Amino acid sequence: MSDVxxxxxxxxxxxxPLSFITEILRDPETSKPFVLLxxxxxxxxxxxxxxxxxxxxxxxxxxGAPKKSGKTGFAAMHLLTTTLVFGGRFAExxxxxxxxxxxxxxxxxxxxRICETSPHLRRECNITQSRIEFPQTGAxxxxxxxxxxxxxxxxxxxxxxxxxxxxTSERSRRLWDEMVxxxxxxxxxxxxxxxxxxxxxxxxxxxxxxxxxxxxxxGKDLRTGDGLLMFWSHEPVAPWQTERWLSDMRRSLRPNQYxxxxxxxxxxxxxxxxxxEDWDACVDPAVAPLVSDRALPVWVGVDAxxxxxxxxxxxxxxxxxxxxxxxxxxxxxxxxxxxxxxxEATIAHTVRDLTTRFAVRGVFYDPFQMAATxxxxxxxxxxxxxxxxxxxxxxxxxxxxxxxxxxRGLVTYPDAALRLAILRAVAVETPRGxxxxxxxxxxxxxxxxxxxxAAHAAVLGSRxxxxxxxxxxxDFSVASYGPLPGSIGDSWSPPDNW
Numbered sequence: 324m325s326d327v328x329x330x331x332x333x334x335x336x337x338x339x340p341l342s343f344i345t346e347i348l349r350d351p352e353t354s355k356p357f358v359l360l361x362x363x364x365x366x367x368x369x370x371x372x373x374x375x376x377x378x379x380x381x382x383x384x385x386x387g388a389p390k391k392s393g394k395t396g397f398a399a400m401h402l403l404t405t406t407l408v409f410g411g412r413f414a415e416x417x418x419x420x421x422x423x424x425x426x427x428x429x430x431x432x433x434x435x436r437i438c439e440t441s442p443h444l445r446r447e448c449n450i451t452q453s454r455i456e457f458p459q460t461g462a463x464x465x466x467x468x469x470x471x472x473x474x475x476x477x478x479x480x481x482x483x484x485x486x487x488x489x490x491t492s493e494r495s496r497r498l499w500d501e502m503v504x505x506x507x508x509x510x511x512x513x514x515x516x517x518x519x520x521x522x523x524x525x526x527x528x529x530x531x532x533x534x535x536x537x538x539x540x541x542g543k544d545l546r547t548g549d550g551l552l553m554f555w556s557h558e559p560v561a562p563w564q565t566e567r568w569l570s571d572m573r574r575s576l577r578p579n580q581y582x583x584x585x586x587x588x589x590x591x592x593x594x595x596x597x598x599x600e601d602w603d604a605c606v607d608p609a610v611a612p613l614v615s616d617r618a619l620p621v622w623v624g625v626d627a628x629x630x631x632x633x634x635x636x637x638x639x640x641x642x643x644x645x646x647x648x649x650x651x652x653x654x655x656x657x658x659x660x661x662x663x664x665x666x667e668a669t670i671a672h673t674v675r676d677l678t679t680r681f682a683v684r685g686v687f688y689d690p691f692q693m694a695a696t697x698x699x700x701x702x703x704x705x706x707x708x709x710x711x712x713x714x715x716x717x718x719x720x721x722x723x724x725x726x727x728x729x730x731r732g733l734v735t736y737p738d739a740a741l742r743l744a745i746l747r748a749v750a751v752e753t754p755r756g757x758x759x760x761x762x763x764x765x766x767x768x769x770x771x772x773x774x775x776x777a778a779h780a781a782v783l784g785s786r787x788x789x790x791x792x793x794x795x796x797x798d799f800s801v802a803s804y805g806p807l808p809g810s811i812g813d814s815w816s817p818p819d820n821w
Contacts, residue, residue, distance in 0.1 A: 340404050341364065349440045392564065438450060480505075480511055579594030602728055610736040615681070619681050625773055637773040685784075689710060721757065741770060759772055
C-alpha cells in the first residue's frame with residue numbers, strides 16, 4: 324500500500340475504518356469494493372471506538388448470526404482492517420479455528436483471497452500456506468488451529484475465532500485464554516464470528532453470550548458494555564437469505580439444527596432423529612418382507628451386542644426403477660446378562676441363511692463386538708465388511724438414513740417394533756458430528772443403526788456400474804456353526820417378528 328499510504332491517509336482510515344474497507348479491499352467474487360450489510364456496518368461503527376487512553380472501548384467482540392450470513396468474509400475484513408490500519412509496526416493478526424486445516428480453509432483463506440484480489444494489497448504482501456507477511460510494516464496474519472501449543476508468546480492486535488460453539492476441549496479453552504487482548508498494545512481485540520451452540524456443552528460461547536445479553540441494547544440486536552461489543556441476531560441479515568432458502572433449510576435440517584444454525588439459538592444436544600410423519604410416509608402397507616430372490620442384490624447391516632443391547636440384522640436392496648432403498652428383511656435378537664447372545668447360533672446362522680436366499684453384496688458390521696464371528700464367515704465366503712463406528716462414520720451413515728427418510732427415498736413394510744425403535748432414536752450432536760443414539764438406556768435402537776449401515780451401503784452400491792449377477796453359494800462344510808434352520812434341504816418359514 325506504499326503508493327497510497329501516508330500519515331494523513333492512515334489517520335483518516337483510523338477515524339473512518341469503513342473507508343479503508345471500501346477503498347482498499349476488494350470482494351474476491353466480483354473484484355469490486357465490498358458492499359457491507361447493515362448489521363456489519365453498525366458493528367464496525369462501534370468496533371473501533373477509542374477511550375481517552377487510546378485503547379479500544381470494546382476489546383471483546385462477538386458477531387453472532389445465522390448460517391450463511393457472510394460471517395467468514397466479515398471476519399476477514401475485520402482482521403485485515405485491524406491489523407493494517409490500527410496495528411502499527413510488527414502487528415500480529417491471527418485467524419483461529421477448531422483445527423489448522425479449518426483455520427487455513429475459512430477465515431485465513433478469505434483473507435488470502437482478498438489480498439490476492441485487492442491491487443494495493445497484492446503488491447505489498449508475501450503469502451504462504453498459513454501466513455501472510457507485509458514487509459513494509461512487518462505486520463503478519465497467521466492461521467492457527469485450536470490445538471496450537473505455541474501461542475504463549477503471541478502479542479496479537481486481533482485474534483479472530485471462527486465458530487466458537489465448537490471450542491469445547493481443554494486445549495481450545497487454554498488457547499482462548501492465551502489469546503486474551505494484549506495489555507502491551509493499545510489496540511488489541513478478540514473477535515468471535517459464530518452461530519449458536521449446544522446448551523451445557525458450548526460453555527465458552529454460552530458464557531460470552533450471556534455476558535453480552537446483560538449489556539444495554541444500542542441498536543437492533545446490538546449490545547455494548549463491560550468491554551464487550553455483541554451483535555446477536557435470530558433473523559436473516561443478508562439479502563440472499565430468502566424465504567425460499569429458509570423453507571429449504573426447514574425441509575433439510577432437523578428441528579434442533581434449524582433452530583441452532585438458522586435461527587441462531589442455543590439448543591440441547593439431543594433431538595428426535597426423524598419426524599414420525601416422514602417415517603410413516605416411507606411405510607407402504609402393500610410391501611412385505613421378501614422370502615427369497617437369489618438374483619436380488621442386497622446389502623446387510625449388523626449391529627451386535629452380547630449382553631445388554633439387542634442385536635439387529637437388516638437387509639435392504641436398491642430399487643433402480645423407483646430410485647429408492649427398500650427394506651427386504653430384518654431380525655432382532657435380545658440377549659440378557661444371564662443368557663448372553665450366542666453369535667454363532669444367531670448372527671452367523673442368519674447371515675448364512677441370507678446368502679442362500681439373496682445375492683448378498685456385503686455384510687457391514689462393527690468389528691468391536693463380532694470380529695471372531697466375522698472371520699469365520701469370511702473364511703466360508705461371506706462378503707464381510709468392517710464399519711468402525713467412529714464419529715465420522717456414524718455421522719455419515721446417520722445423515723444418509725435421515726436424508727432417505729426425509730426425501731421419501733426409503734420404502735419399508737409395516738412393523739410396529741421397527742417404528743418404535745425409530746420413535747425412540749435421537750440425534751446426539753457433538754463438535755465432531757452427530758450420531759444416532761437413544762434417550763433412555765432401556766430403549767432398543769440397534770435395528771435403526773443396522774438399517775443405517777445397510778442403507779448407506781446400498782446407496783453407495785447403486786452408484787457402481789452393474790456387474791454380472793453371479794450367485795456364489797457359501798461352502799457350509801467349512802463352517803463350524805452346525806446346521807442352519809432354513810438352509811437348503813430344510814423347510815423354511817418367516818420368523819415371528821416379520
